[in-house]
Amino acid sequence: MFLDPATATVFDSTGFGKGAGIWLWDTKARRQRWISVPGGGSVRVWQHGEGLMRVVDSSGISIRACAEPDVELSRLWTADGDWRFDGDSALWIEPLPLLVKGKRNHTDLIIVDGPAQTVTRHKLNWFFEGDYDFGYQGPTECLAMPAVGVVLVAVARSSTLVTLDTHTGQKLDEIQLPGHGGVGNLKRLSDTTFAARNYDAMCLVDATRGLIQTSAVLQPPKPPNAAQFIGNYDWGSVLAVARPFSRDVLQLDPKTFEVIGRSRVLRRPFDVCMISENRFLTRSWQTGAVSLGAFKT
Structure with missing residues (x-):
């Protein structure tokens, strides 16, 4: 959003x-x-x-x-396994990684180069050769870090991000994120850093070394020990994180992830989008219903 x-x-x-x-x-x-x-x-x-x-x-x-x-x-x-461009292919700007379904419904990585009108497909052999549960897990999201030369791939119900070589698609390394296993909402913040949520935690990562710069568990478990996840975040001039189980949106300090603001909403927010310096819009988990809110200034 x-x-x-x-x-x-x-x-x-x-x-x-x-x-x-x-x-x-x-x-x-x-x-x-x-x-x-x-x-x-x-x-x-x-x-x-x-x-x-x-x-x-x-x-x-x-x-x-x-x-x-x-x-x-x-x-x-x-069409028949070949990718084709219609319209203005120059709009595809920098090489863009996408996860798509290939043969036998397997997920592949493609790298789209619009100006060159080429699409390069890479099979994710590391996934099928790894210790994953194919009934419940699969690649879900990817993010390019062009300055570092890697593509990051998240897998459902896993806290591990896999780094791939942008040109060859070969697996280079893994980045282990704090949290309970559910990486998503990958966002590049600079040439070398990116943010992600991991089930109940928010993470800021240095992609050049795979090191966690800042992290925080933002959703405590429900007693006695039932894990609960956070929703997505919006990171612009304000860092806001939705929490469906707490029915609120948190404002975080972008350097420390310290909670500096909190606003309750009517429903269970999963997606959040800042629409001004202090006002935000959320969409509810499961229903997509809209709620509006604001942080105190």
Whole structure:
């Protein structure tokens, strides 16, 4: 979920199934609407540079302008195993890693180079050769760190991030994150650092050495010992973290992860997006219902 300042609109997805598509919230009118994405299946929406979004659906990936979200400016799609570009391929900017389904429904990593109009596929052999439970685990998210020359890959129900060589796709190393096993919401903060949540913990990591710079467990277990997870975070001028089980949003000091603000919301927030210096929007875990809140100034 992200805010496009030029249109004052928050963008997200409506999730899975027949009605899957793009979800929009007009922050000025306080009104939501939906844009259907043909093909159904799973739809995910990501920010793709200033004024652009990337929409991943069951049949391909498109780039759209936030000002005209109904229109595809460029599309990457596959036919008989070959990837093809439609529209303006230059919009794919720096080489972009994506996780896609390959043969036998296995997940592969592809590196998209729009200006060169090439797509390189890498098999994730390390996953199938590793000690994973294939019934419950699989690669879920990836993040490029171009300055370091690696791609980070998260696996469901695992606290271990796998680092791959950007060019060869070969496994280089592993980064063990504090927390209970559920890495996600990977975000590059600088050329060498990135943030992630890991089930109940928030982490800041140096990608050059794989070292944890800062971490904090933000959701205590429910007595006697039932683990509870945090939601996603928004890290811009303010660092905000959603907590569905506590029904609140935390404001953290970005250097220490110390809690410096807390605001309760009506529902169980899983996604959060700052819409001003102190106001935020959340979407509820399971239902996607909207709640608005603010930190004290």
